Amino acid sequence: MTILGTATAQAVHIQLPWSELFLRTVVQELDRFWGYMFTEADKAEAFHSPNVQWYTLEDEKWGVYEQSDPTIINTECGRTSVAPAVYCPADHSIHLDIDGIDRLIAATAAASNMDGDAVAVFIIAHEYAHAVQTMARISLQNPRKELQADCFAGLYIHHSQILQGGEDDLDEIAVGVLKAGDYIHDHANHHGSGMRRLHATMTGLQGNVQGCINAEF
Numbered sequence: 487m488t489i490l491g492t493a494t495a496q497a498v499h500i501q502l503p504w505s506e507l508f509l510r511t512v513v514q515e516l517d518r519f520w521g522y523m524f525t526e527a528d529k530a531e532a533f534h535s536p537n538v539q540w541y542t543l544e545d546e547k548w549g550v551y552e553q554s555d556p557t558i559i560n561t562e563c564g565r566t567s568v569a570p571a572v573y574c575p576a577d578h579s580i581h582l583d584i585d586g587i588d589r590l591i592a593a594t595a596a597a598s599n600m601d602g603d604a605v606a607v608f609i610i611a612h613e614y615a616h617a618v619q620t621m622a623r624i625s626l627q628n629p630r631k632e633l634q635a636d637c638f639a640g641l642y643i644h645h646s647q648i649l650q651g652g653e654d655d656l657d658e659i660a661v662g663v664l665k666a667g668d669y670i671h672d673h674a675n676h677h678g679s680g681m682r683r684l685h686a687t688m689t690g691l692q693g694n695v696q697g698c699i700n701a702e703f
């Protein structure tokens with residue numbers, strides 16, 4: 487099933503780093519994908535594209551970084567770390583640190599034969615999934631909330647025309663998700679162990695939204 491048409495990058499800001507152009511195209515596709523999913527679920531009126539705030543360390547006009555920790559920004563949700571992306575429900579915004587994502591892409595590329603693009607897409611798709619949870623009024627405790635966000639990210643990637651979900655991309659996501667797992671099970675912000683996060687992502691990658699909604703993770 488092809489939900490999304492062929493995506494084309496629109497070079498409206500040619501001075502931007504390639505990753506921001508690429509990521510903007512991903513956000514546009516996420517808007518189309520989730521808009522379609524809400525319409526299919528007869529909940530079109532609940533869907534509102536989240537705002538995306540782009541941050542870069544070199545762009546001083548933002549003036550939002552704290553000197554002591556450059557990953558901390560002030561949002562409607564209070565002081566929060568972007569490192570490299572975070573969703574704030576209070577202003578329905580995804581805050582993205584372009585430099586942080588650039589570094590992550592470079593680190594992934596350096597540590598493997600992979601190019602890092604799939605990891606960047608996964609991070610944005612995961613934060614977008616939190617916006618979806620808010621719009622759909624899904625209320626879960628961690629780590630189930632985080633695992634469902636991984637599942638929704640996998641679901642989008644299954645349907646993405648940008649990534650195409652080649653074996654390289656899926657390997658890259660698997661490596662990234664395993665690495666991102668945490669093992670502090672009694673922490674309120676526990677996102678799930680690497681294996682649980684991978685399992686949740688794989689559930690989404692099967693392409694069925696109900697798999698993410700019904701799963702116990």
Ligand SMILES: [Zn+2]
Pocket residue numbers: 612613616632635
């Ligand atoms: Zn999350």
